[in-house]
Amino acid sequence: NAGVTQTPKFQVLKTGQSMTLQCAQDMNHEYMSWYRQDPGMGLRLIHYSVGAGITDQGEVPNGYNVSRSTTEDFPLRLLSAAPSQTSVYFCASSYSGTVSGNTIYFGEGSWLTVV
Amino acid sequence: TQLLEQSPQFLSIQEGENLTVYCNSSSVFSSLQWYRQEPGEGPVLLVTVVTGGEVKKLKRLTFQFGDARKDSSLHITAAQPGDTGLYLCAGANSNSGYALNFGKGTSLLVTP
Secondary structure, eight states: OOOEEEEOSEEEEOTTOOEEEEEEESSOOSEEEEEEEETTTEEEEEEEEEETTEEEEOSSOTTEEEOOSSSSBOOEEESSOOGGGOEEEEEEEESSSOOTTOOOEEOOOEEEEEO | OOOOEEEOSEEEEETTOOEEEEEEOSSOOSEEEEEEEOTTSOOEEEEEEOSTTOEEEETTEEEEEOTTSSEEEEEESSOOGGGOEEEEEEEEOTTTTTOOEEOOOEEEEEEO
């Protein structure tokens, strides 16, 4: 059981470049989300999806796009990378949106550096 | 954004000692979760508390949700080096739906 798989694990970008962080889950979960983790800031929600074809913004959505064409995949696109987007990115999924009694699974993270 | 304040930010103790980590907010949460994160990995869910005053135990870890559902604590008895990691609390409420508000974490180091 692969769980939540993120690729790439590490990436260095130049300012202004675009790229896509991939996230896939094999648990048939409806809910998927992207967080970024910065030193001293905890995890902050970027975008989330409650099912295929449905996405919504989280706390820090600027500079990122998402789409959900299938239940399994939830890619995060950086449109024009900026040094402020240097961070560790985590994808997460869960069976439902109700937190109580629901386990949220996180991927192993993608380390992104923008120079 | 509903703020969750965790304390202490860093904690270094010796094996066998007891410790308590706190997670406080001025907001009410419908549920609160505790995660542990090890270097280079994603957070792993430890427990979810839902009812005010609820106490849950996971081996040597005891989790409590405040009566007013604004705060929570994690107590570790007889800490072991394997308990080393970043402990995160995260709260959710009915208005935020799926969104979790995370605290900044408590970094715990347990030395032999």
